[in-house]
């Protein structure tokens with residue numbers, strides 16, 4: 001197993017134990033499939049992939065499980081303009097670049113944004129957890 005995956009699984013196990021969430025084979029498989037994905041899949045896409053190994057798994061279970069993982073901060077949702085949410089395993093701060101034609105989502109880092117202060121007018125809002133930027137455009141392949 002590669003290092004990134006085993007690290008992610010370790011964090012998963014630790015978080016579940018801390019938050020008192022039982023690690024069922026189903027939950028583990030769903031998390032693992034998402035941890036392996038590099039394309040920020042939607043719940044539907046993830047479900048399709050999981051069906052190969054778990055033919056009786058329902059889409060509803062995938063939705064519910066992803067909801068639980070979100071609450072625990074194990075995964076995060078990528079904001080897109082589509083109605084379908086896209087998911088990824090929560091990790092270090094990064095931002096997203098989305099091709100509006102082929103819908104691919106690419107991670108990128110943007111230190112200046114991460115370190116920049118928020119505008120004065122929103123300082124009074126309360127507490128801030130994270131900043132995330134989504135950049136939309138057309139990728140090179142789609143431009144051809």
Ligand SMILES: [Zn+2]
Pocket residue numbers: 099100101102103104138139140141142
């Ligand atoms: Zn594209």
Ligand SMILES: [Zn+2]
Pocket residue numbers: 040078088094095096106107
């Ligand atoms: Zn990402």
